[in-house]
Amino acid sequence: MTLQIPEDVNLYDELVKQAKAHPKKVVIEDTSSSYTYSKFLIAVTIMSKKLEQTIGNDKRVGLYLPNVVGQVIVLFGLFKNEQTPCLLNFTMGTTNIIDCIETASLGTVITSREFVKKADLGFVVEEMEKQVKVIYLEDLARGITTFNKITGLIETRTSRLKKKAPGEVILFTSGTESKPKGVVLTHRNIYANIMQVFAHIEIQENDRIFNPLPLFHSFGMTVGSILPFVTGTKTYLFPSPLAFREIPKAIHKDKSTIFVATNTFFENYAKFATKEQFQTLRIVVAGAEKLQNDVRKTYHDKFGITILDGYGATETSPIISLNTHQFYKVGTVGKLIPLMEAKIAKVEGVQEGGNLMLKGPNVMKGYLIHGQGFVPSGEWYNTGDIAEIDEDGFIHIIGRLKRFAKIAGEMISLNKVEELALECFGESKFYAVCIPDKRKGEQIVMFTTKSKVSSRDLKKFIKSKKMSMLYMPASIEIVDEIPLLGSGKPNYWKLEKLAKNQ
Incomplete structure (x- = not known):
């Protein structure tokens, strides 16, 4: 019908x-x-x-x-x-x-x-x-x-x-x-x-x-x-959505079966939740930002949730x-x-x-x-x-049109830069923005909450993937926390402002 x-x-x-x-x-x-x-x-x-x-x-x-x-x-x-x-x-x-x-x-x-x-x-x-x-x-x-x-x-x-x-x-x-x-x-x-x-x-x-x-x-x-x-x-x-300790308890008490959040929120709930607290969940949906593989894996391995x-x-x-x-x-x-x-x-x-x-x-x-x-x-x-x-009708989101940097005439996906950092360092704590550059048009600045990140390791990894070095950020900045919008998405505008000031 x-x-x-x-x-x-x-x-x-x-x-x-x-x-x-x-x-x-x-x-x-x-x-x-x-x-x-x-x-x-x-x-x-x-x-x-x-x-x-x-x-x-x-x-x-x-x-x-x-x-x-x-x-x-x-x-x-x-x-x-x-x-x-x-x-x-x-x-x-x-x-x-x-x-x-x-x-x-x-x-x-x-x-x-x-x-x-x-x-x-x-x-x-x-x-x-x-x-x-x-x-x-x-x-x-x-x-x-x-x-x-x-x-x-x-x-x-x-x-x-x-x-x-x-x-x-x-x-x-x-x-x-x-x-x-x-x-x-x-x-x-x-x-x-x-x-x-x-x-x-x-x-x-x-x-x-x-x-x-x-x-x-x-x-x-x-x-x-x-x-x-x-x-x-x-x-x-x-x-x-920011009550990371309380939400798993509330889900358990309510016996909720459907739960929707963002990748950033899911990552934080996982730190405090037990398998028992999430056992009634039947449909768990991630939206508003890309679901990262480490968060997907944590929910599969720790809670048995897809x-x-x-x-x-x-x-x-x-x-x-x-x-x-x-x-x-x-x-x-x-x-x-x-x-x-x-x-x-x-x-x-x-x-x-x-x-x-x-x-x-x-x-x-x-x-x-x-x-x-x-x-x-x-x-x-x-x-x-x-x-x-794709041929089966599944949609692959490559990135926001505004989330591309134009470097030396090439369009570089900032989402792809973040993915490369995730693959290299094993954690989804990387956020890339672009700012004007007099020589190349734009340059990429990446922010992370992960301490002790080596630019040299990322450079080697990008080379090993046989990808253009245009994907290598001009700098990697370590911050205490990533600013968020009310929806749970990273506030890239604030990060861009921070990059320009630095």
Whole structure:
């Protein structure tokens, strides 16, 4: 049977359908609360009324909240009110946050006093308040009266599908190259991606998703927070992916079966986890950055887990391709999910592969550009990734087009430089960037947290592989830690800045 996505999708209506079908089933939990479908729908109904009274009919509303159930309640409350949530990345600097507020023309941002205090973000909120009205979740909750609760309960019991106008959600790119762009995803984009994943990999009714990724991360939002209200699969929200000791314990306690993280995060969890803590995990997916062979091997040998490489982008809601236990090829990011098409466009100077172009029902509506407004997506979405698709349909990501250095007229993949260092030294603790060079155009600087690294050994290794010495970094810098983005990816922009200063 061919997968078909309806034209009219509203995610609030999907919640109502699930709540009517499974009222008493627990659907979402965090470290301090647990909600059945029925309880969640009542909370959403009450919250939607409070939002209506407090915010009025603002078209777009900013959310600056941690990874807790309260944020998902606000998200669906806004869906019910036909307003667009704009999920602000609290790991961005103050300037980028203000840029996001301006890009989306926000008048209101919802945050939490407890969160702002714990995360020490008071200075960011102070800057926000110069631009927008800031509303605190605690004040909304305190303002809920007995009358609100009774009317909310009555409305929930009589709630019917709204058949509302197509809704949207706005996420923001990290803004490491210029001002952050708003990515406009429709409810249909997100719903399509969930259905595509269900058609691609076997997710069961009793599966339990463990989600430490924040909602401003597209996977944290789509799979970790919205999927349960479309499919009936439970999710557990953990407030931070950086709690390396606590997360294995929480997975064990929840008996989670699905877990998604980045290579960097997986490497750190492995240091503290026991085999027993990970024994219930059935589907473990790595995304956002390349899964390194040493991390893959650690999970296979220590935990008996095969990590499945996946690939996605905020602009595709986010999942594009995924290895499965049935169709798996090491070194690839799997096959395209159903209803997606791909083509490879040649790039001058790049010998292997080309620019990966995509289309499908999960591809964004378009961008919000600072100072320009909405720019619709073209027929094909340009990923900016250099890739190859093999004869079996598996996608090999060679690197970001921006992750190539042009040295003496040659295009050198920075990902390949990192891979050579990994092969040579046996650890995936190497991060390459390029900076301008008066003589050769650009030069490569590599950062590592590994002490006692010999340039001579790497040079010998590159020669032994019969590869060009252009792959040899101009310098190798040892640092205490590698800066990360909120998504868990290495922050190459910060490393590039550091390289230029040195």
